[in-house]
Amino acid sequence: MHEEENSAPEEFIGIANFQASGADQLSFSTGDRVLVHNKSSADWWWAEFQGCYGYVPSSYLQLDTEEDVWQDDEYFGNYGTLRLHLEMLSDKPRTETYRQVILSNSAPLRGKVIMDLGCGTGIISLFCACLSQPAAVYAVEASSVAEYTCALVKQNRCENVVKVFQARIEELTLPGKVDVLVSEWMGNCLLFEFMVESVVLARDRWLKQGGMMWPSSACLTLVPCQALTDYSEKMDFWDRPYGLDFSCLKPLAQKEFFSKPKFNHQIVPEDCLSAPSDVITLNMHTLQVSDLEKLSGNFSFTVEKFGTLHGFTAWFSAQFQSLEKDGTVLELNTGPHSELTHWKQTLFMLDSPVTVHEGDCIAGSITLQRNPIWRRHMTITFQWSINSTKVSQVQTNSFPMWR
Ligand SMILES: NC(=[NH2+])NCCC[C@H]1O[C@@H](n2cnc3c(N)ncnc32)[C@H](O)[C@@H]1O
DSSP: OOOOOSSOOEEEEESSOBOOOSTTBOOBOTTOEEEEEEOOSSSEEEEEETTEEEEEEGGGEEEOOHHHHHTHHHHHHHTTSHHHHHHHHHOHHHHHHHHHHHHHTTTTTTTOEEEEETOTTTHHHHHHHHHSOOSEEEEEEOSTTHHHHHHHHHHTTOTTTEEEEESOGGGOOOSSOEEEEEEOOOBTTBTTTOHHHHHHHHHHHHEEEEEEEESSEEEEEEEEEOOHHHHHHHTGGGTSGGGOOOGGGHHHHHHHHHSSOEEEEOOOGGGBSSOOEEEEEEETTTOOGGGGGEEEEEEEEEOOSSEEEEEEEEEEEEEEOOSSTTOOOEEEEOSTTSOOOTTOEEEEEEEEEEEEOTTOEEEEEEEEEEOSSSTTOEEEEEEEEEEOSSOEEEEEEEEEEOO
């Protein structure tokens, strides 16, 4: 039996399901709150859950404090280095689109107040100050790169217009409301990192009535696809390496290589088995944070050619309404029919390939379920069926991004 430690028990939250393998252990699931009484060893702690006492594995538990679930130290730490900013600045389609948005709205931006949320090195703020005559630009950046952003603003003689604020927007009081909220918040599969939550909160607090959100809308797009190279390199490989039979490793390969999405996939148009379809659309003027918990969309694809269905590929697009009535809507599209961006595309490999024929119908739904604990993560679930002359099956596949 264990002597009770006299310190107060600490509440931890389960970050994975644990199945007890002995009477002296406690089972719990992801999201359960467990009271730890004694950290008797590094790996096993004496805890209480639902009135029972027993050992729990410390690696399955996370201190239940808010900032941990946002992983902000790691997140903003990453953005404090130049690596990610260089990647984003080097992405010409991305950066040029924002430049075009500012340039083509140069006249209506005159005298306006703009917020650039998550400005990073301040490139969008500098576009605003150099390509139009706004009254002010509030460049908000939480990471330490903001110190350099100040220097860049001065170096480009924009300090009279651009004001840099080094803070999380959630904790910042700006000098006043803004006419335009521009931000480049999109992550893999549109939502990963969930910076979009900060954008919505900032909109509700700082955007004037009738103000403009840039992007004004964003879409998640999907297509059923072939992925012959990935499948042959990661799965078929095990059939006859050097004349030997390693096929018993295939279930392991499936779990290791295909149970999570491949975020840096580059799909080529000829791998698309049908026309792509927008499955989720976000209106950035009306989107609510509560909508982000669970987003889903239906799809129905008609296969356009004989081939192999290996999985689905996803990407996103973002639209920028004009400040001028009937002005052109500009778009940043990260799909295979547009110039490649640093986001590339995201491949979801199914459990086993299906031969498909022209005219087959692949119908179903995609659901993006936000992680209840790790607030920058989500799980993407496909429920789909294929009706063809040869095969009819219904499947569900879930992919964590990334926890
Ligand atoms: N497109 C993306 N996936 N990421 C690119 C933009 C992310 C930039 O916004 C900053 N950032 C993110 N969230 C916040 C926030 N709540 N407040 C201030 N800056 C932020 C972050 O430090 C980084 O510099």
